[in-house]
Amino acid sequence: DTGVSQxxxxxxxxxxxxxxxxxxxxxxxxRLYWYRQTLGQGPEFLTYFQNExxxxxxxxxxxxxxxxxxxxxxxxxxxxxxxxGDSAMYLCASSLARNTYYGYTFGSGTxxxxx
Amino acid sequence: xxxxEQSPQSLHVQEGDSTNFTCSFPSSNFYALxxxxxxxxKSPEALFVMTLNGDExxxxxxxxxxxxxxxxxxxxxxxxxxEDSATYLCAFIRGGAQKLVFGQGTRLTINP
Numbered sequence: 001d002t003g004v005s006q007x008x009x010x011x012x013x014x015x016x017x018x019x020x021x022x023x024x025x026x027x028x029x030x031r032l033y034w035y036r037q038t039l040g041q042g043p044e045f046l047t048y049f050q051n052e053x054x055x056x057x058x059x060x061x062x063x064x065x066x067x068x069x070x071x072x073x074x075x076x077x078x079x080x081x082x083x084x085g086d087s088a089m090y091l092c093a094s095s096l097a098r099n100t101y102y103g104y105t106f107g108s109g110t111x112x113x114x115x
Numbered sequence: 116x117x118x119x120e121q122s123p124q125s126l127h128v129q130e131g132d133s134t135n136f137t138c139s140f141p142s143s144n145f146y147a148l149x150x151x152x153x154x155x156x157k158s159p160e161a162l163f164v165m166t167l168n169g170d171e172x173x174x175x176x177x178x179x180x181x182x183x184x185x186x187x188x189x190x191x192x193x194x195x196x197x198e199d200s201a202t203y204l205c206a207f208i209r210g211g212a213q214k215l216v217f218g219q220g221t222r223l224t225i226n227p
Binding site: 056091106109 | 119121124149151156157158159160161163164204206213214215216217218219220
């Protein structure tokens with residue numbers, strides 16, 4: 001297992017287009033988190049899954065955003081009708097439940113630029 | 116609203132010098148505090164997970180302390196090296212919650 005993998009690394013899209021990102025977590029991790037980071041800010045929580053169940057979703061997430069984790073394995077984050085304000089680094093992380101010893105394992109992120 | 120504050124926002128340090136920075140978090144309903152190092156173009160990497168008041172953790176030249184009663188944690192780097200240049204993030208989990216809440220980070224640059 002090579003850690004958390006995110007694809008693509010970079011995405012440039014025109015305003016109004018839909019985009020989808022993928023995250024492959026560490027296989028034995030049952031929790032998967034999505035965060036968004038904009039310039040000068042720390043990562044902001046978007047949503048998390050335990051296995052295939054989406055258990056919490058931030059109020060920051062408008063209804064243009066949707067995330068899935070079919071079969072509790074990889075996850076996708078889709079943004080519909082992208083806006084310039086969606087430009088950010090989208091980070092995925094995984095963990096074993098509330099693991100307090102090792103922290104989260106993060107991917108390298110997908111940098112989205114909306115033009 | 117849960118506020119996690121880090122200071123300073125950025126720091127330039129001469130190679131070989133020691134440095135430290137601060138993370139402040141709510142002192143009530145504490146569960147855990149995490150520190151991460153995030154180098155450019157890489158993934159954030161977990162440095163420490165701290166759960167007990169008075170915890171002190173060390174990894175090589177980097178160490179951290181935790182005071183849950185007053186709501187702060189310090190990260191120390193001894194004898195800074197160029198490879199220490201990164202953004203250092205702290206993140207807080209309160210009791211009963213399931214997610215990390217991050218500070219805005221401290222961007223550290225080591226000047227050779």
